[in-house]
Every structure is written in structure tokens, then in C-alpha cells.
Amino acid sequence: MGSFIDRMKTHPRMLRMMRFSYRLSIRFRNAFLTVVYLPIVTRKTIIDPSAEVSSSAVIARKGVRIGRNCRIMPGVVILERAEIGDGSSIGPNTVVSSEGFDCFNYGTGVIAKKHAGAVRIGEGVQIGACCCIDKGNNRRSTTAIGDHSSVGDAVHIAHNVMTGERCTISSGVTFAGHVLLGDEVNVGMNATISNRISIAAGSVVMRGAVVSRNLDAKGTVEGNFAVDSGRFRSFMRSIVNGAG
Amino acid sequence: MRLSELSVRKEDLMRDREFASIGIARESKPKSLVAIRTPKDLELINQSSSVSCIIVRKDSLKEMPSNLGILLSDDPEATLFEIHNHLASNANFYPRGKGNEISRSAKIHPTAFIAENGVRIGSSCDIGPRAAIMENSVLEDNVKLGPGTVIGGETVRSYRKGAQVIPVVSTGGVQLRKGVEIHANCSVDRATFGGYTEIGEHSRFDNMVSVSQNSKLGRRNLVTACSVIGENVVMGNDVWVGPNATVSDEVHIGDSAFVTLGAVVVEDVPPHKKVSGNYAIDHQKFIEFIKKIR
Numbered sequence: 001m002g003s004f005i006d007r008m009k010t011h012p013r014m015l016r017m018m019r020f021s022y023r024l025s026i027r028f029r030n031a032f033l034t035v036v037y038l039p040i041v042t043r044k045t046i047i048d049p050s051a052e053v054s055s056s057a058v059i060a061r062k063g064v065r066i067g068r069n070c071r072i073m074p075g076v077v078i079l080e081r082a083e084i085g086d087g088s089s090i091g092p093n094t095v096v097s098s099e100g101f102d103c104f105n106y107g108t109g110v111i112a113k114k115h116a117g118a119v120r121i122g123e124g125v126q127i128g129a130c131c132c133i134d135k136g137n138n139r140r141s142t143t144a145i146g147d148h149s150s151v152g153d154a155v156h157i158a159h160n161v162m163t164g165e166r167c168t169i170s171s172g173v174t175f176a177g178h179v180l181l182g183d184e185v186n187v188g189m190n191a192t193i194s195n196r197i198s199i200a201a202g203s204v205v206m207r208g209a210v211v212s213r214n215l216d217a218k219g220t221v222e223g224n225f226a227v228d229s230g231r232f233r234s235f236m237r238s239i240v241n242g243a244g
Numbered sequence: 245m246r247l248s249e250l251s252v253r254k255e256d257l258m259r260d261r262e263f264a265s266i267g268i269a270r271e272s273k274p275k276s277l278v279a280i281r282t283p284k285d286l287e288l289i290n291q292s293s294s295v296s297c298i299i300v301r302k303d304s305l306k307e308m309p310s311n312l313g314i315l316l317s318d319d320p321e322a323t324l325f326e327i328h329n330h331l332a333s334n335a336n337f338y339p340r341g342k343g344n345e346i347s348r349s350a351k352i353h354p355t356a357f358i359a360e361n362g363v364r365i366g367s368s369c370d371i372g373p374r375a376a377i378m379e380n381s382v383l384e385d386n387v388k389l390g391p392g393t394v395i396g397g398e399t400v401r402s403y404r405k406g407a408q409v410i411p412v413v414s415t416g417g418v419q420l421r422k423g424v425e426i427h428a429n430c431s432v433d434r435a436t437f438g439g440y441t442e443i444g445e446h447s448r449f450d451n452m453v454s455v456s457q458n459s460k461l462g463r464r465n466l467v468t469a470c471s472v473i474g475e476n477v478v479m480g481n482d483v484w485v486g487p488n489a490t491v492s493d494e495v496h497i498g499d500s501a502f503v504t505l506g507a508v509v510v511e512d513v514p515p516h517k518k519v520s521g522n523y524a525i526d527h528q529k530f531i532e533f534i535k536k537i538r
Contacts, residue, residue, distance in 0.1 A: 058355055058373040058391070077373050077391040077428070093374075095391045095428040101450035105464050105482055110446045112425065130392075132428045132451035132469070156451050156469040156487075174470040174488040176505065192470075192488040192506045210488070210506030224506050224522045225530075227538045235537045 048086075064097075067123070081116075081135055085123035085147065092129045096121070100134035100159035100177065113137060115159060122147035128171065131155045137177070146183070164201060204229075245337060247277075247297055247313050250327055258305075261313025263297045266328050266437040268476055270494050271458075273439070277313075277327070279320035280304065299323050322403040325412045328437060332413040338438050341380050341417070359396070362417065372428070380417025380434060387420045390428040390451070395420065399433040399457035399475065412436060416458065421445040426453070433457045444481065462499070480515060502527075 045061055047053060051070040059072075060080045066072065067086035075093040078084075082097035090096065102113040117136020121127070125145050130153055136142045137159040145151065146164045152171030161175045164183035172190035179193050182201030187193070189207040199205065199215045206222035206229060215221060220229040227235075248260045267276035269288040280286055280300040289295050290309060297313035299320040317323040331337045341362020350369040352358070357376040358365075366385035371377070375389045378396030389395065401412040416435025423446040426432070430449050435441050435458040443455070444463035455461070455473045462481040467473070470488045477491050480499035487505045491497065498515030508522040518527035 056355075058353075075374060075392075079391070093392055093429070095451070098390055098428040098451065101427065101448070101466075101468060103448050103466050105466060107482075109423070110448055110464050110466070112448065130429055130452075134451070154452065154470075158450075158469060172470070174505075176468070176487045190488070194487075194505055212505070225520070225534050227534065231537055 060097075073129075079135075081118040082121070083118065084121045085125065087123055088121055088125040088127070090121075090127045091131070091153065094127055094129065094131040094133070096133045097135045098132060100137050102137055102159070102177075117141045117143065117159065120144045122149065122165070124148045126150040128153035128155065131157070133157045134159045136160050152189075158195075170207070245331070247315055250330070252315060256316040258314035258316060259312070261297050263313065265439075266324065266331075267295075268494065269295065271476060277324070279324040281321055299327075319403075322405070325401070325403040325410075326405070328415075329410070329413050332415050338415040347385075366422075378434065380440075382417060382419045382440070384420060384422045384424075386423045388425040390426060390430070392429040393426050394431040395426075396434040397431050399436060401436065414457070416440055419443070421447075421463075425449070427451045430454065450487075456493070468505075 043063060045059060045064040047066045048068045050068045051066050053072040054074040056074045057072045057076040059078045063080040064078050065083045067084055069087045070084055071089035073090060073092040076090050077095045079097040097119040100115045104111050115135050115137050116139040119133055119135050120142050122145055124147055128151060131151060134143060141160045143157060143159055144162045146167060148165055149163055149167040151169045154172050155169055156174045158175050158177040160178045163181040164185065166183060167181055167185045169187045170189040173187050174192045176193060176195035178196045180198035182199060184202050185199055187205045191205045191207060191209045193211045197211055197214055200218050202218040203215050204220040205211055206220065209222050209226040210224040211221060211226045221227065222229040223232040246260055246262050247257055263277040264275035265273040267273040267278060269278050269285040272292065272294040274294050275296040276294055277297040278289065278295050280298055289298060299315045299317050301318065301320060302316050344363045346365045347367040349367040350365045352371040353373040355373045356371045359377060359379045362380040363377055364382045366383055368386050369383050370388040372389055372391040374392045376394045381396040396418045398414040402409050414434050414436045416439045418432050418434050419440040419442045421444050424443050426449045428451045430453045432441055432455045439458060441455060441458055442460045444461055446463060447461055447465040449467045450469040452470045453467050456475040458475060459473055459477040461479045464481055465479055465483045467485040468487045471485045473491045474493035476494045479497045482500045483497055485503045489503045489505060490508045492510045495509055495512060497513045500516045501513045502518040503509055504520035504527060507520045507524040509519060509524045513519055519525060520527045521530040
């Protein structure tokens with residue numbers, strides 16, 4: 001039952017090895033990161049005087065930079081290692097630079113990787129209410145939102161997601177980790193994009209789509225799992241009309 | 245509590261029996277009062293030994309088991325809610341927590357909100373900025389809550405009485421076991437009919453996960469971003485729930501099951517199974533189907 005690799009994965013000795021190596025790597029990496037990242041993190045937060053920051057927003061004391069003419073609405077939480085470009089606005093109750101989700105279940109417990117990256121929000125970005133933007137998962141990686149993009153409400157942007165310029169991301173969209181969007185990509189409402197997916201510039205992801213494959217050329221995808229929009233529609237038409 | 249102690253019409257009360265809790269057919273609460281909504285509920289009640297009273301429509305009465313207390317109603321669920329709302333203020337039926345117990349070693353952000361009654365926070369807990377912990381929430385040791393997370397919010401349910409829409413009062417709580425870690429903007433609702441919504445040891449939730457009332461999650465479950473878990477869900481251990489997945493009400497998910505991204509689970513998932521799609525089916529079958537239309 002199952003492939004060779006699957007069987008190996010469940011072998012107790014293999015499990016022990018995996019657990020050990022994972023722990024070791026995390027421990028070393030974290031020790032290393034604290035040494036390397038310390039000078040940057042300990043830098044004081046800089047908020048430009050022209051920025052409009054609500055009194056109920058919570059902003060970390062270290063490692064945040066907020067540019068000119070930014071608007072930070074009530075209830076926003078901005079944690080360490082975040083940079084917000086000039087003229088951006090962040091909607092109520094949005095959380096920026098929170099810890100990402102990188103967990104490993106070793107059978108008797110779960111270890112999470114401590115995130116050491118940053119968030120960079122470009123210039124003129126509009127972010128809606130109740131979004132979450134995670135920080136990059138290691139010190140060289142950032143979660144970046146390109147200039148002049150707009151992000152709707154309740155959007156989840158996971159670690160290491162990079163979006164191009166002038167992207168439109170509607171409400172309820174979920175990005176899993178390491179997604180790359182080209183410029184001017186349009187993502188519809190409540191779409192889901194799987195991890196390590198890259199989407200070509202100018203593409204359209206329709207509402208409710210679940211993208212599980214790369215989009216190498218400009219196109220439109222739709223459905224769960226997402227397929228080319230034209231094909232999806234003809235398939236749906238065949239159901240409705242009862243053909244086949 | 246007996247059915248006859250409630251203010252119900254005498255002609256509706258077919259058989260009087262005692263009950264100690266309010267629940268659903270698929271749950272084994274001792275001596276529970278249950279509303280019969282569908283024929284499936286009837287089957288479940290015939291198998292269950294914990295149900296003691298039922299509320300049922302008159303036309304489905306023919307096949308009733310003999311030993312249960314029976315109350316007739318045109319809308320069983322609404323009647324159940326009405327009885328529950330009536331009993332919600334009864335401290336003997338739904339015992340209430342007294343005061344808070346907050347460990348000194350817990351790290352609580354000054355902007356976090358903590359209710360004044362029935363909250364227990366264990367040692368080395370970490371409560372993030374703007375998190376809210378409502379009444380009857382129990383956080384065991386080493387629980388971490390991210391920014392903006394709400395523990396013990398109410399699941400919105402309501403029933404109609406004439407033209408009025410009346411909300412259902414929540415009386416239960418939330419239990420987060422040792423080492424649970426919940427990230428930003430999540431919400432775990434408190435149980436409506438007493439008892440607890442439970443999240444097992446070392447479970448981790450990503451951002452914006454929502455768990456509805458009275459769900460029981462096992463240990464080491466990893467639930468990723470924007471997933472929604474419905475009411476009365478029972479989940480085993482080591483389950484993975486992918487981004488933006490939906491788990492429907494009263495579904496049971498087995499150990500080590502894998503719900504892929506965007507799946508909508510409406511049926512029980514056996515252990516070690518991978519499901520995907522809307523509605524979710526076996527992953528391999530689903531992929532073959534997608535290949536056909538791709």
C-alpha cells in the first residue's frame with residue numbers, strides 16, 4: 001500500500017531522523033538569525049509626520065517604517081519588520097507582519113518555524129479591512145505588495161507572496177505561501193491560490209477559482225480546481241444542457 | 245428538568261420524560277433533548293442511547309421509539325431554541341463560571357480584551373494585541389493567540405416567532421488545550437447549548453480561520469488560512485485542512501485526513517483520506533476528472 005516514499009515516511013526511524021534534522025535546522029537558523037537580524041530589528045520605528053495614524057492602531061516600537069501621507073485606520077496592528085510606502089492606506093483591523101504558518105507535525109507535537117522576514121508594502125497601495133499579511137519566513141525573504149495595487153477586505157496574504165504593480169485583489173482572496181503574481185493581475189472574489197504558484201502578468205483569476213497550477217502565459221482561469229475559463233464554461237454549459 | 249416543567253401546551257406533550265441537556269441527534273450528550281429536523285435524525289436517534297426527549301413534527305410521529313419523551317411542534321428547531329433561550333437564565337441547567345483565573349506568567353497585550361467572568365488563562369500564554377477572550381473561555385498552558393483573534397464569540401443563530409426574529413443565546417464556552425497556537429484575526433465560537441468548543445493539544449490555526457460552535461477538534465490539527473469549520477464538527481488527530489476549505493456542519497473527519505485547498509466537505513471523511521473539490525470527493529478521482537476538462 002502506498003509508494004516506497006510514503007512507506008519510508010511512516011517508518012519510525014525515518015520519522016525520528018526527520019524530526020531531529022528539522023529541529024536542528026530550526027535551532028541553528030534561529031540562533032543565526034537573531035545575531036544577523038538584531039541590528040535591523042532594534043532600529044526604532046519611523047513614522048513620517050505627514051502620515052495619518054489612528055489612535056487605536058497598534059504599531060510595534062521597533063522595525064516599522066511608515067512613509068509619507070499614509071493612512072493607518074483604527075484597529076490596525078503592525079508588528080516588527082514592516083515597511084509601508086508613501087501614500088498607502090491600510091483598512092481597519094488589518095494585521096501586517098504577523099507570524100506565518102510553517103508547521104511540521106512530527107507525530108507527538110508540532111514545531112513551527114519562527115519567521116524572520118519582512119513585509120514591504122509599495123507606494124499608493126490600498127488595503128481593505130480585516131486583511132492579514134504575514135512576514136517572510138526567513139531573513140532574506142519578504143512578502144511584497146507592488147506599487148499602486150489594491151487589496152480588498154479579508155484577504156490573506158501568506159509568507160513570501162510577491163505581487164506585481166497595479167494588481168487588483170478582491171475581497172476574501174486567500175494566497176498560500178510563495179505565490180508570485182505578475183503586473184496587473186486581477187484576482188476575483190474568494191479565489192484561492194495554492195502555494196508556490198506563479199501567475200503571468202495581465203492574467204485574470206475569476207471569482208471562487210482554486211488555482212493549483214502555474215499560469216505561464218496570460219489567460220483567464222475559473223473553477224475549482226481552476227481550468228481555462230472557456231473550457232470551464234463549456235463544461236458548465238454541458239451540465240446545464242444535459243449533454244453527455 | 246422534565247418536559248412538563250416547561251411552559252408548553254398540554255396537547256403537544258405526548259410523553260413526559262426527564263432531560264439534562266440540549267443537543268443534536270449526532271452527538272452523545274447524556275439525557276439530551278433533540279429536535280428532529282430530517283428523516284436522518286430519526287435514524288440516528290434509533291441508534292443512540294443518550295437521547296431522552298425529542299421534539300418532532302406530528303406527521304413524522306408514526307415511527308417513534310417507545311421509550312422517549314415526545315413533544316410535538318410544527319417547527320421542532322424553533323421550539324428547541326425557544327426552550328433553550330428560556331433555560332439560558334437558569335443557573336442549575338447551565339452552570340456559570342465565577343470570576344477569572346489568570347496566571348501571572350501569562351503575557352497579555354494591554355490592548356487585548358478579556359471578559360470579566362469565567363475566563364481561565366494558564367501559565368506562559370501569549371495573548372496578542374487586540375485579541376478578545378469572551379466569557380467561559382478556558383486557555384490551558386502555552387496557548388498563543390495572534391492579533392485580533394476572538395475566542396468565545398457567539399455563533400449567530402436565530403429563530404422566527406411570528407414576524408419577529410429572535411437570536412439564540414449562547415451558554416457554553418471554548419476550551420483551548422495545551423500548546424494551541426492561533427494566528428491573526430481568527431475566531432473560535434463558544435458552544436451554544438452548554439459544553440465546550442474544543443481545540444486539542446498543539447493544534448495550529450493560520451490567519452482568519454473560523455470555527456463554529458460545539459466543534460471538537462483533536463490533537464495536532466493544522467488548519468490553514470481562511471478555512472471555515474462549521475458547527476458540531478468532529479475532527480480526529482493530525483488532520484490537515486487546506487487554505488479556504490469549508491467543512492460543513494456535523495461532519496466527522498477521521499485521523500490524518502487531508503482536506504485540500506478550496507474543498508467543500510459535506511460528507512464524513514474516513515481516516516487517512518485526501519479529499520478535494522466542491523463538493524469534496526476522493527482526490528485521485530477528482531484529479532482524473534479535472535484532467536478530462538482541462
